[in-house]
Each structure stands twice: as C-alpha cells, then as structure tokens.
Amino acid sequence: MNGSLVEWKDANIHIASHVIHYGSGVFEGARCYNTPRGSACFRLDTHMKRLFDSARIYRMEPTFDQATFTEAVLETIRANGQKACYIRPIVYRGYNALGVNPFPCPVDSAILTWEWGAYLGKEALEQGVDVRISSWSRSAPNTLPTLAKTSANYANSQLIKMEAITEGYSEGIALDTFGYLSEGSGQNLFVVREDVVYTPPLTASILPGITRNSVITIARDLGFKVREEMLPRELLYICDEAFFAGTAVEITPIRSVDKIPIDKGARGPITTAIQQAFFDIINGEVPDRHNWLTFVYPGEPLQTVGSGTAKTATRV
Numbered sequence: 001m002n003g004s005l006v007e008w009k010d011a012n013i014h015i016a017s018h019v020i021h022y023g024s025g026v027f028e029g030a031r032c033y034n035t036p037r038g039s040a041c042f043r044l045d046t047h048m049k050r051l052f053d054s055a056r057i058y059r060m061e062p063t064f065d066q067a068t069f070t071e072a073v074l075e076t077i078r079a080n081g082q083k084a085c086y087i088r089p090i091v092y093r094g095y096n097a098l099g100v101n102p103f104p105c106p107v108d109s110a111i112l113t114w115e116w117g118a119y120l121g122k123e124a125l126e127q128g129v130d131v132r133i134s135s136w137s138r139s140a141p142n143t144l145p146t147l148a149k150t151s152a153n154y155a156n157s158q159l160i161k162m163e164a165i166t167e168g169y170s171e172g173i174a175l176d177t178f179g180y181l182s183e184g185s186g187q188n189l190f191v192v193r194e195d196v197v198y199t200p201p202l203t204a205s206i207l208p209g210i211t212r213n214s215v216i217t218i219a220r221d222l223g224f225k226v227r228e229e230m231l232p233r234e235l236l237y238i239c240d241e242a243f244f245a246g247t248a249v250e251i252t253p254i255r256s257v258d259k260i261p262i263d264k265g266a267r268g269p270i271t272t273a274i275q276q277a278f279f280d281i282i283n284g285e286v287p288d289r290h291n292w293l294t295f296v297y298p299g300e301p302l303q304t305v306g307s308g309t310a311k312t313a314t315r316v
C-alpha cells in the first residue's frame, strides 16, 4: 500500500475515504500463471498501461510511475511466495474530504495478490455456461466511460450479475443503450458464425479487454477472420459458437442464451482451437512469440519444455 508491504489483516483504509462513497478508484485484474518455465504474469505491461489510461481519464496522478508500479506487482508476488495468483492493483481517492469533488483527496495505491482458480468453475471451461440477456444495459456513451476500468462501472456489473444468478444463470450479457450486444458483467463476448469470429467494437460500451485483444491476435494467427462490429442480440440465437473472454473467466464457452442452446449446446471447434492456443501460451507450453509473459522470479524462465523450441534469456 502506497509503497510499503503490509500484512493482509492490516491492509485497511479509513471509512471516510472518497473511494468508498463515490467509487473513485481505477483498478486492474491480471493473472500470474505457474508455467513449466517458471511463474509468469500474462500481459502485465498492457494491464499497467490500461491502469494508467484509466487514471488519466479520471484526472488521477498516481504517485508512482508505470515502471515502478509494474516492479511493485512482481515484488508483491515474490513477497507472498506465490507461484500462481490473481493480481489486483488499485489507484484510488483516499481520505481527506467527503465532498463529491475528488481533488482534495490523495491518490493512494495498493496491490493485492491472491490465489484464485477458475472464476465460473472448472467445468465451465469445458462444458460452457448458460447465460441470459440482461435487462440492464451497459452505460450510455458519455455517461460512465467504459474505456476506464473504474470501480464505479462495477455497480452496473453487479446489477447484471445479481439478476443472472437470481434467475439461475451463470452470467448476463448486457446490450448497449442502442440495443446492440455489448459484454458480460466482467468479460468480453465473442460470437462465431460460418467460420468468422465476431466481437463488439469499443464503441459498444465495452471494456477494452486484454484477453479480448489476445483472442483477436490468436484467432488471426490461427487463420480465422475476425470482425469487430456492432452485433444484434438475435445473432446469439443463430450463431454456431459463442464464448466469453476475460482475465477471470479466461476463455469460457457459452452453451445457451435465454434458454436457447447455441448450436448443439456444447463447446464448438473454433472456441476449442482458440482456447487451446490461449492455454498453451499462458501455460508456457509454446514459445512466447508475442512477448506476453513477464517472469516473476530470478533464474526464471527456465530453459526447456514442450517442443524445446522456446528460446529465452535467463533472468538474473
């Protein structure tokens, strides 16, 4: 917290902190994986860039620069001795004054890491999940900016998630205020039809997901056509495959929407291919050709593994 390592039980803030009352925090969610070549964070620099972008949108000046923050994430993982974990850096308006005006409040920061398995359950990664179209829309343009990953946006996500769970679904998919497909409560959406992979564009009130960006890259690497387009709700009822992408859910197939099965109601071949390629990268089983992995511990990455083609320098 603010540059010091603090025991979990002592990591507290004052109840009058601005962030608690007005949602004035920006944060990230990244993952560190235990690969056969050592512990590695997935796209850590990209996550830290998005954190600083979010802070900029909210006129927050973090007290540490991006490189220091990134190093602090690695130090926190090392201090916790974790091999794999979820990473939550947060920059927030702290304690000073309780008016809406955030400027008098300090810009504080913290990094939390903890062990977190499959977000929607392990079997979801294979079997897929049942979802509904939410009765809640994502934020309209020029209301709450969705390119910022701010705590405030998750009030909307909570409404989507609670409605889905209460009605027996794993997740909800929200439309934007024009009625086009947007995203889930905490994950981006992909739809496959006639071998083309579609995903809503940034103008559909989505968070610019880093897994989404990785999926687009992987799908193109695999030779699939990818289109970022405004998509109608009913495409979900007639598509061949659909899946979620996000740090927490990784790549999770969707097997039904509004109780209508997607094709045969099972994970489809293109989802499987993209999922496999994604897991091969995050598990360090193929060469890291896009430079997506940041190894955490000195001496790693270990040389070896898989085809033996991975060529990397050893960190010292």
Ligand SMILES: Cc1ncc(COP(=O)(O)O)c(C=O)c1O
Residues within 6 Å of the ligand: 029, 157, 183, 184, 185, 186, 187, 188, 206, 207, 208, 209, 210, 211, 212, 245, 246, 247, 248
């Ligand atoms: C609303 C929302 N959309 C999409 C995503 C997926 O983004 P990423 O792949 O960067 O985790 C998340 C997760 O952070 C999210 O909260």
